[in-house]
Amino acid sequence: MDKKKKENSIEEFTNQEYKWGFHTDIEQEMVPKGLNEDIIRLISKKKNEPQFLLDFRLKAYRHWLTMTQPHWSHLDIPRIDFNDIIYYAEPKKKKEVRSLDEIDPEILETYKKLGIPLEEQKALSGIAVDAVFDSVSVGTTYSKMLGEQGIIFCSFSEAVHTHPELIKEYLGSVVPWRDNYFATLNSAVFTDGSFCYIPKGVKCPIELSTYFRINAKGTGQFERTLIIADEGSQVSYLEGCTAPQRDENQLHAAVVELFAHKDAKIKYSTVQNWYPGDKNGVGGIFNFVTKRGKCDGDNSKISWTQVETGSAITWKYPGCILKGDNSIGEFYSIAVTNNHQQADTGTKMIHLGKNTSSTIISKGVSAGKAQNSYRGMVRTSPNAINARNFSQCDSLLIGDQCGAHTFPYIDSKGSTATIEHEATTSKISDQQLFYLQQRGIDPEDAVTMIVNGFCKEVLNELPMEFAVEARKLLGVSLEGTVG
Amino acid sequence: MLNVKDLHVSIGENKILKGINLEVNPGEVHAIMGPNGSGKSTFSQVMAGNPAYEVNSGEIHYEGKDFQALEPHMRARAGLFMGFQYPVEIPGVTNIYFLKNSLNAIREAKGLQPLDAYEFNEYLGEKMDAVGMSRELTRRAVNSGFSGGEKKKNEILQLLVLNPKLAILDETDSGLDIDALKTVAGGVEKFRNKDNAVILVTHYQRLLDFIPPDFVHVLMDGKIVLSGDSKLALELEARGYNWVKEENGID
Ligand SMILES: Nc1ncnc2c1ncn2[C@@H]1O[C@H](COP(=O)(O)OP(=O)(O)O)[C@@H](O)[C@H]1O
Numbered sequence: 001m002d003k004k005k006k007e008n009s010i011e012e013f014t015n016q017e018y019k020w021g022f023h024t025d026i027e028q029e030m031v032p033k034g035l036n037e038d039i040i041r042l043i044s045k046k047k048n049e050p051q052f053l054l055d056f057r058l059k060a061y062r063h064w065l066t067m068t069q070p071h072w073s074h075l076d077i078p079r080i081d082f083n084d085i086i087y088y089a090e091p092k093k094k095k096e097v098r099s100l101d102e103i104d105p106e107i108l109e110t111y112k113k114l115g116i117p118l119e120e121q122k123a124l125s126g127i128a129v130d131a132v133f134d135s136v137s138v139g140t141t142y143s144k145m146l147g148e149q150g151i152i153f154c155s156f157s158e159a160v161h162t163h164p165e166l167i168k169e170y171l172g173s174v175v176p177w178r179d180n181y182f183a184t185l186n187s188a189v190f191t192d193g194s195f196c197y198i199p200k201g202v203k204c205p206i207e208l209s210t211y212f213r214i215n216a217k218g219t220g221q222f223e224r225t226l227i228i229a230d231e232g233s234q235v236s237y238l239e240g241c242t243a244p245q246r247d248e249n250q251l252h253a254a255v256v257e258l259f260a261h262k263d264a265k266i267k268y269s270t271v272q273n274w275y276p277g278d279k280n281g282v283g284g285i286f287n288f289v290t291k292r293g294k295c296d297g298d299n300s301k302i303s304w305t306q307v308e309t310g311s312a313i314t315w316k317y318p319g320c321i322l323k324g325d326n327s328i329g330e331f332y333s334i335a336v337t338n339n340h341q342q343a344d345t346g347t348k349m350i351h352l353g354k355n356t357s358s359t360i361i362s363k364g365v366s367a368g369k370a371q372n373s374y375r376g377m378v379r380t381s382p383n384a385i386n387a388r389n390f391s392q393c394d395s396l397l398i399g400d401q402c403g404a405h406t407f408p409y410i411d412s413k414g415s416t417a418t419i420e421h422e423a424t425t426s427k428i429s430d431q432q433l434f435y436l437q438q439r440g441i442d443p444e445d446a447v448t449m450i451v452n453g454f455c456k457e458v459l460n461e462l463p464m465e466f467a468v469e470a471r472k473l474l475g476v477s478l479e480g481t482v483g
Numbered sequence: 484m485l486n487v488k489d490l491h492v493s494i495g496e497n498k499i500l501k502g503i504n505l506e507v508n509p510g511e512v513h514a515i516m517g518p519n520g521s522g523k524s525t526f527s528q529v530m531a532g533n534p535a536y537e538v539n540s541g542e543i544h545y546e547g548k549d550f551q552a553l554e555p556h557m558r559a560r561a562g563l564f565m566g567f568q569y570p571v572e573i574p575g576v577t578n579i580y581f582l583k584n585s586l587n588a589i590r591e592a593k594g595l596q597p598l599d600a601y602e603f604n605e606y607l608g609e610k611m612d613a614v615g616m617s618r619e620l621t622r623r624a625v626n627s628g629f630s631g632g633e634k635k636k637n638e639i640l641q642l643l644v645l646n647p648k649l650a651i652l653d654e655t656d657s658g659l660d661i662d663a664l665k666t667v668a669g670g671v672e673k674f675r676n677k678d679n680a681v682i683l684v685t686h687y688q689r690l691l692d693f694i695p696p697d698f699v700h701v702l703m704d705g706k707i708v709l710s711g712d713s714k715l716a717l718e719l720e721a722r723g724y725n726w727v728k729e730e731n732g733i734d
Pocket residue numbers: 494497499517518519520521522523524525526
């Protein structure tokens with residue numbers, strides 16, 4: 001294996017294969033292409049929404065019309081034609097779906113292929129799943145069992161009907177409808193997503209999970225997730241995503257809002273594996289997501305863990321507003337980019353309360369011609385007495401055509417704040433690869449092993465079942481990066 | 484077992500090995516000695532297939548197979564182990580995870596069932612006791628933050644765990660205090676049997692006091708200039724390398 005050969009194979013990436021790229025042939029009901037008030041009214045009508053929600057959508061839409069698509073320095077984003085997108089697609093129902101038994105077998109089959117059985121008895125032990133297929137939720141497992149403890153876990157659309165008062169109170173309370181270009185767009189056209197409410201003092205006994213799947217062609221996915229943890233409650237929530245392989249770019253612009261009351265804890269984990277495009281950078285998902293949590297009450301805690309391996313472009317900054325005194329925000333991130341993928345991700349920690357603390361651990365892995373940026377903001381207000389932040393941003397490069405960038409912004413008005421930032425950039429060394437190979441480990445496994453080691457602190461934060469998946473995913477995402 | 488013929492190796496423009504010949508048979512212990520910079524590590528690395536070195540000409544046969552056609556991991560699976568002069572750190576990967584994967588990759592190549600976590604722990608425990616290593620080291624990342632002595636002991640632990648057919652130990656003895664040296668020597672003694680072979684690369688006699696070699700080769704300026712039995716090592720210890728240089732016209 002001479003040097004030349006090795007460089008060539010680093011360029012090739014031919015092995016890279018997206019294993020979730022199949023398409024499910026199913027009759028879809030769609031609204032016409034394009035975006036205008038009529039489309040929004042149509043979506044709202046299809047979902048039989050109350051007036052306040054339509055008003056929310058229209059308010060957002062009218063504001064969105066006055067906004068322009070943002071431009072980011074380290075991302076190369078083609079112009080998106082928002083009138084060339086279908087804003088609503090749902091699998092055609094034969095009749096009203098009342099229970100999981102009535103879900104179209106084709107869809108059940110799709111989720112089975114993805115490793116997510118929806119039939120309750122076969123469901124992953126200890127994980128309740130809400131599955132979102134294009135624009136609608138197709139089934140939520142375990143909701144009855146959870147209901148006995150007063151936990152509400154259902155699709156967003158269902159919650160609109162069963163708990164309109166909660167939606168009215170919390171929707172937009174963390175991510176306002178005028179927040180940013182894509183969040184505002186989402187507020188206008190969001191279709192479905194998950195809703196979760198944990199009552200006072202209840203510790204959710206199982207992991208809650210949503211699985212997002214984009215299937216229909218030419219559609220965008222605009223899901224909306226809202227999680228509310230009432231006083232002293234606890235919940236761990238997982239989110240996974242995949243999409244078929246197509247040579248067009250598809251837009252995914254989600255909004256996730258987390259609201260933690262006094263003494264509540266929310267842990268939100270994501271494994272994002274949308275289709276990344278082919279090795280020449282054709283196709284793939286544009287993943288522009290606004291995720292934010294509010295530690296509203298004292299002693300509350302919100303923890304974000306994300307493993308981002310998919311999408312052509314990822315743009316997301318899950319953040320925490322630390323309003324309650326002694327509240328804690330955490331962000332653990334692994335972002336892997338290969339071929340022509342671009343990721344610009346990080347977090348925002350806004351310290352408002354006293355003795356608030358935040359921890360940021362970011363691991364960026366780049367291979368091929370990919371670009372990977374960490375962009376993070378830590379802000380401490382004058383009232384945030386004794387606020388503390390620790391940030392560590394490490395980048396790992398595989399090959400020499402990729403890039404890693406770190407942009408930490410610190411805005412520290414309170415002089416009592418302690419803010420620490422550490423950053424490192426390293427390359428997988430030939431010595432490391434050779435050492436592992438000398439011990440019988442093949443080169444691809446060696447890369448996976450080194451990357452897993454590099455990401456360890458973050459992988460340790462994932463719930464067990466997800467950690468195993470994530471480890472495998474890291475390997476698959478980097479297949480073909482060494483020869 | 485190993486047959487090296489007229490091997491020429493370079494790094495970039497530098498010619499480092501200039502015609503090495505060596506034959507190693509099962510049951511034998513060879514020592515390769517020589518001053519710093521003579522090419523000992525280069526030889527070891529080339530045997531293991533490090534792509535950083537370019538083989539310009541010559542042959543390497545292992546159990547009758549052309550070794551140069553095999554990638555490093557395939558050579559390892561075929562039974563070659565190289566103890567690194569400078570063991571490499573792999574941050575975040577625990578020693579135990581690494582060793583288990585390594586052993587199972589080699590077992591799989593031999594058509595053996597992989598050991599499960601329980602079996603592996605048992606097996607590893609025995610080997611750790613043999614080199615007097617604390618269990619705590621298995622939970623630490625591979626070589627990360629290990630002392631020099633710990634790194635070398637870790638190489639010997641790997642040797643015992645992987646149990647290869649041919650072990651090339653590149654200065655596994657250097658930089659060790661006498662206790663650690665005894666441990667390393669003890670490990671090599673445990674490994675040795677009539678079916679496997681050891682090449683000890685060293686520039687000291689010290690290790691050879693514990694493991695008497697059957698053959699001693701002096702490497703200088705990229706060539707084996709002198710071969711003999713264990714007496715040669717003692718002579719080198721007493722007289723240094725200069726006389727060999729003079730006799731062979733090397734400056
Ligand atoms: N990576 C390298 N690049 C350039 N020259 C090297 C490299 N490694 C070793 N050398 C040179 O090759 C020669 C032999 O080195 P080495 O094999 O390490 O000797 P030894 O192990 O006997 O001390 C030395 O002159 C050394 O400087």
